[in-house]
Amino acid sequence: MQTDQKLDTPKVNPLNNLEEWEDDLLRRYPEAGQPTRKQEEYRNYENPERDTVREFYRLNHRYQTYDFVREKEREFLQFNKKEMSVWNALEYLNTLIDDSDPDTDLDQLQHLMQTSEAIRADGHPDWFVLTGFLHDLGKVLCLFGEPQWAVVGDTFPVGCQFSDKIVYPEFFADNPDTYDEQYNTKYGVYEPGCGLRKVHMSWGHDEYLYQMLKDYLPEPALYMIRYHSFYAQHREHAYEHLLDDHDREMFAWVNKFNPYDLYSKCPTPPDVARLKPYYEDLIAKYLPATLKL
């Protein structure tokens, strides 16, 4: 049922910058060989950075309902808002940097380039390198005034029971779908093993970019983009019951991608000017001259 009513959702942005979510992922999933944080340390509410992340997830889990996701799909998947080259979109994305925050050492473009350069250094195919370079481009949603909780954060299926393997599962107590019997059973509106292509994911930069690029990149690249924040599956395996064989095959690529996203941060920023020609050629090989946002 189509409604023109705007959903009543808050435009509050608890995170000082989008990286706070990614830094928190590193706390939750430290690199192998790094000391694992104890649960108490992880739930350190005295730590102000943890508080902003917690508040962020409180909003995310409260407002990402099945209806909200369907509404955002209708709003953004027409791609009729803007048209620009990939490079301009990346620069546009970079206006997200918060200069007032002394802890932000890398901007969005630098995170993307470190990810893709790490992939390139390991000798992977060029479409994989390009995927690393583009994977967070969907964050341009922020520049359309979307709140952080509808752009970043772990993603999860809506329309069926929320898994307790999702970070801060207790906040789903505030989500009306938790009490809606259409949506609160193991399969909800889906069939067993139906395949993730039939499943609506919580709304954010992953789904948005996947839909934007789906005609241009190979299937493994599209899985990496679409599910890179779906930690409840690629790390916790909480939604095996919705996957089909094709998903299981493709998730090997999502797993391959994830360490590059999480662990490629290094203190020396990449030399963007020197690398730009390489990436311009790569973009031109796979993508049209302008993208529709």
Ligand SMILES: [Fe+2]
């Ligand atoms: Fe991302």
Ligand SMILES: [Fe+2]
């Ligand atoms: Fe990323």
